[in-house]
Amino acid sequence: MTTMNAVLAAGGPELHPQAAEGVQSVAWLLIALPLAGAAILLLSGRRTDKWGHLLGTAMSLGAFVVGVLAFFQMLGQHADGRSRLVHLFPFISAGSLKVDMNLLVDPLSISFVLLITGVGSLIHIYSIGYMSHDPDRRRFFAYLNLFVAAMLLLVLADNYVGLYIGWEGVGLASYLLIGFWQHKPSAATAAKKAFIVNRVGDFGLSVAIMVMFATFGSLSYQDVFGQASQASQGTITAIGLLLLLGACGKSAQLPLQSWLLDAMEGPTPVSALIHAATMVTAGVYLIVRSHAIYELSPDARLLVTIVGVATLLAGAIIGCAKDDIKKALAGSTMSQIGYMVLAAGLGRPGYVFAIAHLIAHGFFKAGMFLGAGSVMHAMNDDVNMRKFGGLRKVMPITFATFGLGYLAIIGFPGLSGWWTKDGIIDAAFEKGGTSGQILGWLALIGAGITAYYMSRLMFMTFFGEPRWDEDVHPHESPKVMTVPLILLAIGSVAGGAFLILGDRFAKFLAPVVGEPEASHRLITPYTAIVFALMVVGVGLAYVQYLRRPVPRTAPAGNPAVTFARKDLYGDALNESLLMRPGQWLTRLTVFFDNRGVDGVVNGLAAFIGGTSGRVRRVQTGFVRSYALSMFVGAALVVGALFLVRI
């Protein structure tokens, strides 16, 4: 008890969760329901085509209900007792490696559970309409359910092995869904690219897990974090950097960002759920969950912030140059996750804003992606914004909901993004020192660019003169699609204030990530600067894309524009640094395999075959020669026994 008090007094997390009761004790249902949905839909084949999408949606909604009940039960518990363990089964017992499959229901995981199941359910509902004409709608819902199950396992596991299984599970679901339209070679390639780039990150995560096992002899959060302070600084930093590599892969942070833009080949609900709201934020979850490691390693933390800032700028710059509405949003996603990673790297005040921004972003970005899907629906699946324009009149609901998301992301005062993003910028300056100043100013500039590219997107799509193709007749989407848009828009508007006002979320998360030193200041000197930069960004976009007509074909830009259009030459870099040398290495090994290994193997095989052919002739079929061979054999056996005697 004294140790626990000491831990609490230090503001650290509570390390000894109690056993779960009530609804929380059946938290496994959260994972089991969507998993069962996926299994039923995948195994039953075309028989479930008629109602498969309804089952998938029901499973997701069911998980949401369980999540909400567990959440309210948690609210009824004392702040010290909100971390609850659900014991499931002993998973691995091999030598000294023992992993129990337990679920950890605590404020951090329940926040994710509500986001995943809540936004996930809305996107399930939206997809009923969006995918209604697709012959493979059942398969689509099966994959969505699979994703929800894996993502919930990722956030609910109480150990790194469970997290890793979920991590790989969402990777698989992401692969399957990016490549959902396999008939498109571009989709298949994008799926492969996402998978391969993620392997690099997963490699980091798996090595981190191995180092943890070697160091601590256990992989449960409780043991690892409890013993973290006893490990050497070098080990902790190594673990932190390896975890960061994992986070970079999954969250599309530099230098593993290249897959996210291509991943937009998948159906738009997938982009909204997996590649905006939930899966890509898993890296942020990983860092915040492992905060006990990062708090012991300033070096690892610094690198986290650098990665975050670099990515938030890179994503914003890419977002400025894209004419493809989904790719512009994808660049924005990269950028916003960069903010979250930055916040997660800043330490205790940042964790709350990282997760708060993550949740707010989950709402407004999912809303905007679904809005983009609604626009594409209206525009015959065209994604080129240069052929949009003036849609606000024909699609009022989509316009309104998208507009609210837009205001939220650019940080319009009072909306979600303003609360959470300003908090991150503020926390960066709070860090103090030169690094704090640099991070803070770069984050500020990023906010300005965000305002510019999002306004550009907004103006090109919804304002100005229509530049539609002739056979396009835009119309508002059906209710099954607009209702989720409206619900997400409500979240975009109110989510931030709800979480930040009165330090509500900070207090809620305190048992996990610790109490921030001071209460959050709502208005800081930087608030005005952020607002000013936002106005500048919007104004610039207004001048460029609303005052002047937008050309239907993209004008040849200057080198800077080309740089941004080519995703900052990320692919070129990967190709020259990794792909080409990899191909050379492959050729070399193939050469060696053909000439060296095959030669030896074939020679050996020929030798054994030849021996076989020769020995076979001894088998003459004459019983007299068999008898002779037996006699000789018997003589040899007798001789051998006597030989041993000598």
Place this chain on the structure above:
Amino acid sequence: MSTVYMAAGDIPTPHIEYGRLAPVLIVLGAACVGVLVEALAPRAQRYGLQVLVSVVGLVAAFAWTIALGIGDQPHHVAAMGAVGVDGPTLFIQGTILVLALMSMLLIAERTNGDSPFTAQASTVPGSPEERESLVAGLVQTEIYPLVLFAVGGMLIFPAANDLLTMFVALEVMSLPLYLLCGLARRRRLLSQEAAVKYFLLGAFSSAFFLYGTALLYGFAGSVRLSDIAAAISKQGGTEPLLLAGVALLSVGLLFKMGAAPFQAWKPDVYQGAPTALTALMASCTLVAAVGGVLRVFYVGLETLRWDWRPMMWAVAILTMLVGAIVAITQTDVKRMLAYSSIAHGGFLLTGVIATNKAGLSSTLFYLAAYGFTTVGAFAVITMVRDAGGEAGHLSRWAGLGKRQPLVAGTFAFFLLAFAGIPLTSGFTGKFAVFQAAMAGGAMPLVIVGVVSSAIAAFFYVRVIVLMFFSEPLADGPSVAFSPTTAAAVAVGAFVTLVLGVIPGPALHLAQSAANQLFVR
């Protein structure tokens, strides 16, 4: 009168523990009933009666064996020390009985009323009499008592605690088999040739066995294994009489196992014999032979192990390599499996040589695992038929996987088990014997074992490739389905899978059987 003899102490009345010997007695009794059926029952009813008697006899004996295994502990010798009823023996006997039951399913198989055995063995192949007997629909139902006698011999062989009992068991087991080998319905000349070869070479090896027994009697003054062991400890193992006796006895035993260089009979006999009988020989006879080897080397010659180990090492290595290498160039499925069986004999010897509890238990497990896979594999062979009987030549199996995916898939599964691929019983068995051999310090043996497994994998996989990746023949073989054969295949596949996926219970059973070692 008898009291006079008793008082004189000349011939004591032997005390027989009928309860402990019951499994053997039931099987032999059933065989005798079979003979009576043959003599008394009308021709039309013999087939049904014989199958009934055989199955009931085998099942009853198996049930009794289980009862003995559970209830009769600690184990003792029986029949004045002539027979040992102990854990390993009961495990072996139980295995033999189940495998015999499975083989019986193949032997009793009838597709369109055709038995795999000849209608009348006494007719000359190709003669008018043969044709008449076929047309008359005669059935050689004597095979059932013969099989039961052979099984009875197999049950005694690993239990025999003295060399003379063992010799009698050897003959009881072998003589019916010689006869049965010549009773194939098709390709009768090949079958009869196999029978004669088996008989001649078997008689030759029996002579070795008997000569070895005589020499050991000369050394120890007794044929009892425990007495021989005692004599070796007392006198030290320097006597030429002892060494020559051990060598010749080993020759007799190794011949039955088909270990190199005494393997020559195996391919010819396995190919020529009716496949149902090959299944019986490849499973039950091998189990019995290895059981006998285990008892002789663990009980009688255990103290002499430093002398016989080098020789047995050489035999094991040669056996594994010869089996694996020569199998590569075989073109007949049954011959290929015969060589595979030789190689597996070598793997079994690595477990025998370990002479410790782990070696014993892993050998027992291997025997059971291999037995089920073998019966299943031969059962599949009986199903794949051409116009002239079974499609023996490998080229006829090309593309079978495309026309008969289930049959070919099951056969492929058995082949993978032979090759020792994980998730099959073959892997578990090999792993267990190699582990035991390594613990016993026989690293070179293990290396040779693994290398020959790799060589062997080639010809197993080649058959799989042939079945699944070749174009089917236009006039390819068809699959003759019969419920009994299918049952044997299913049981074989099921056990092969279970022992591969959850081997724990079976390994535990083998361990507890081996726990007390052999009684003396």
